[in-house]
Amino acid sequence: MTEEKIQQGDNQGLDMVEQPLQDQHASREADKYENPIPSREFILELLEKTQKPLRIKQIADTLAIEDDERFEALNRRLKAMVRDNQIMRNRRGCFALIHKMDLIKGKVLGHPAGFGFVVPDEGGDDLFLSDTEMHKVFHGDKVLASVIGLDKRGRREGLIVEVLEHTHEQIMGRLHFEDGLAWVQPNNNRIAQDIFVPNDGLLSAQEGQIVLVEILHRPSKRTSAIGKIIEVVGDYMAPGMEIDTAIHAFGIPNEWSPELLAELDAIPNELTEADLEDRKDLRSLNLVTIDGEDSKDFDDAVYAKRRKNGWRLVVAIADVSHYVKVGSALDKEAFERGTSVYFPQRVIPMLPEKLSNELCSLNPKVDRLCMVCDMYIDDTGKLERTQFYQAVMNSKARLTYNQVHDILHNPDSPHRETFAEFLDDLDALNGLFQVLKQAREERGALEFETTETRIVFDGERKIEKIIPVVRNEAHKIIEECMLMANVATARFLKWHKVPMLYRVHEAPGEEKLASLRTFLGDFGVQMDFSEEAPTAHDFAAIAQKVQGQPYEHLVQTVLLRSMKQAVYQPENKGHFGLNYEYYTHFTSPIRRYPDLLIHRAIRHVWTKKPVEAFEHSEAAMVGLGQHCSDMERRADEATRDAVTFLKCEYLSHRLGEEYEAVVTAATNFGLFVELADLYVEGLVHITELGEDYFHYDNARHCLKGERTGQVFRLGDKIRVQVAQVNLDDRKVDLKFISAANAEDFESNDEADASEVDSNEGNEKPKRPRKGRNRNYRGKGGRSRSKKSVGSGE
Missing domain, CATH: 2.40.50.140 (Nucleic acid-binding proteins)
Structure with missing residues (x-):
């Protein structure tokens, strides 16, 4: 085929642009650049109109770009649009609209067995990737993939068309030598490929050591990844190494940027008069914190008092949003982390210690800023009314769960003398708890018997023993107080129609319920409810039916595992497990970013500004919710990985x-x-x-x-x-x-x-x-x- 014919073929489709298109953003481009070129929006419109991929020269000719300087500017803009996933460049060098190519854009999720999945950005079912396809990418990469059919299990199977974004520039792993070859086995077992290291990139590392390797050449269909060692982290079995490797394997940020530290230094170490403006003074109220013995950051303080036909419950929460402003370095870092990560004997906090353990933490006997959920609850446990306000408080005591439990159930407890001034307050909290407990049972919220454990280390930070953690009544008192505050918050923000993140726990899907019905049938237990709209009360009824039976624990466990994971999202779908119509997270802004967003939403209501003026739009909340859910899962996986290693080493x-x-x-x-x-x-x-x-x-x-x-x-x-x-x-x-x-x-x-x-x-x-x-x-x-x-x- 001659060049002339090729050119004729390439120009087909340009004729469909019957009249010159108008760049609606031309003035914006002219304000930004001395020698402007058409806007991104205009280029996308051109590609949409022509209905075919175009080479850069075709685009330049159509846009009347002739001089070299503007042509180079166009080239840079097209590359930037490819980088930002607005368009893609195919193998012929043509620029094309992604949505026209029936491609799926998403994130690669690797599996330890070698296969993987593409999780679509737009939602929907995952796309299965075979071992061969996974050899081209690392876990976490962003890709474009096409559907090539169904695998043997009926799942959509994909082919990776293009890698849009590489997420791993460095990988931590264990170094091995064999037959003159050296390779690094990644600690993250979702990365199934080894990284081969040439002899000149070994950095004097020894067999079995944990190293950090920089990726020089990416894996492809026919070649393995190649890298060089840039740091010898330490010996494989060194104390604490399991946490260091988990932090890197799961990409958990654990250093503060210079910009953040500069912001932190500018925050006074003590409260100022300006901090106290427009705040209610609760420093005389007997607010106390009740937490575990090892707790260092105190998000919440509580106070309860018996009133006529009901109770007053005050839940004071650390006012993190006063210090962490939208768009600040502190805010950006908190968003990236999403949550604090709790490893055995080590915490990677969402916020620096100056905030998390000091200024924001409701430490005893010091003034602290707080946001207050002040509730009136009737004698049936129903939330009658709520008031939100900002305040200054002074925690009167730091109590532990075990101390409170002992005070409530042991008349001879020495803690009764130590905390004598709070006995009436604790009795009031316990009385309210009994009412809320009864309301929970009537509501049908789910509760299952399981066992939490705690690792006890010896002097060399090796496991000495693993012990069960007993969850006593004091844990349940605080839990019910926090649940009530979260419900009140969700109801308050829904009323004011401010964009927010709900904590959503959807009902089990029909497939899970059908399997559950078959399973329960073997025990003669019938599901007396529709599979289309089950409630927590229905599940609680099943648990009640098997109570006292030899298979009680078995049925409870299968009920639990049939349910979905809870997520953060702006669309309210209720909380199935707790059987709440509206539910959110308000009570832990020191360690959870969604709670910080909720505090900002409450503060926006106080300003009486239009809903549209809130810093976080409804559309933005979709991405924020997905990110926060992902970070929560990441933290869980990283913690589980470190604990699993410790337990394996123990065995x-x-x-x-x-x-x-x-x-x-x-x-x-x-x-x-x-x-x-x-x-x-x-x-x-x-x-x-x-x-x-x-x-x-x-x-x-x-x-x-x-x-x-x-x-x-x-x-x-x-x-x-x-x-x-x-x-x-x-x-x-x-x-x-x-x-x-x-x-x-x-x-x-x-x-x-x-x-x-x-x-x-x-x-x-x-x-x-x-x-x-x-x-x-x-x-x-x-x-x-x-x-x-x-x-x-």
Whole structure:
């Protein structure tokens, strides 16, 4: 084909622009540049009108750009539009509209087994990526992908067309040598590719050390990633290394910028007269904080008093929004972090300690700024009216949960003398709690029996023991006070129609409910409600039906695992678990960014300015909610990763020891069990269960033997032996010894097990290259406690 014909073909479609387009933003461009070129909006309009991808020369000719200087400016603008994902450049060098190419833009989510997913920016179902496709990218990259069909499980399968944004410039991992080659195995097990390191990039690092590697060449379909070591972080088993690696693996910011520190220095260390202007003085009120023994930042203080036909409840919350202004360096950093991250014996705070532990923290016996939710609650636990105001307070005491519990239930408690002036206040709080507790039961809010654990370290920061944390009545008193304040806040802001983030916990989907109905049928328990609109009260009724039965814990666990995760979003869909129509987060602005946004919304109402003038629009809240939800998940994953490593390291010194264990989940490749007294989880592989073919029952979530009829279900007690511990993969392999209820196996057709993550449970395990079994990530870091669904909500 001649150049002339190519040019003719390229110009087809330009004729569709029947008359010159008008750049509506020409004056703006002229104000900004001495020699302006058409605006981004105008270029997008041109591409829309021509209905085909265009080369830069075609665009220049159409826009009458002839001189070299303006042509170069156009080139820079087109590159910037590609960078900002407004358009893309195809393999022919033409610029095109992304939405015209049936491509899906999203973020890559890697899986330890090697496959992955594209999570679409626009929402909808994830796009499955095979191992081959995942070899081109790292977990977290932003990509454009096309749908190439359905995989064997009926999921949409994708092909990566272009990588829009690389998220990992540096990766932390463990260095290995073999046959003259060196490579770094990433600590983040969602990155399945090793990074190969040439000999001139080793920086004197030794086998097994944790290093930081800079990516020089990205992975592709045929080549692996190549990098150079820029820092030797330390030895693999050094105390605290598990936290350092988790921080880097999950991209948790842990340093303050010079701009932020400059802002921080400008904030006075003590309250000023200007700080106290237009504030109500609550310094004479007996507000107290009630927290754990190890707490250092105190978000909330409470006070209750019996009134005629009801109660007054005052919840005072640290006034973080007074110090963290919109657009400031403090605000930008708090947004990036999203939440404080609580590792064992170490916290990565959302705000610097000058604020989180000092100026904002409601420390005892010092004046502090606060935002107050002042409520009147009737004798049935119904919220009658609420007043919000800014105040200055002085916490009269720092109490712990254990102290309060002892005061309320032990007449001879020495704490009764120490805190004698607060006995009436604590009795009032307890009286209000009894009313709210009854209201919770009548409302049908969910509460399940689980166990939370705490790690006790020795002098070398190795696990000495793992102990259960008892959640007493004082925990529940504070929880109910915070729940009431959060409900009052949601109701207040909804009334004033200010953009806000709700804490949304949707009802289980129809697929989960159908599976739950099948499961409950094995126990003769009927679901007496519609699968289209279940309520928490319906779930509570099921829990009531099985109360006292041998399978009570089993049913409660499956009920819990059938529910969705709570998220932050501006569209209110209620809170299923707590059975609230409106719910938000107001009570922890020191450690949660959504709470800070809520405080700003309340403050905006006080200004009486139009809703449209609020700093955060309804549209912006969508992105803010997604980001905050993502950061919450990131914090959970990072904490779990560090705790899992510690527990695996603890068990690595106990190879061959036998333990009683409880089945916590069944999958198509084996059983997850929790070791009694240790609260550490491991895997009993399906091949360990006996001389039989065991099959995973997807409907009933159990493993059942084909020949013997043996059924392994959640809650079953078995005896196991610690066989192998893989610290790199956070994996504990256990050998099956015997079953405590083996006599039930032959005739027992009742079956169940816990829900398994849809991206994990049904995947056939795949073996990576020799020496790296990364198809399973141990769950030893998970801890549980008895609390309402969405507790801390």
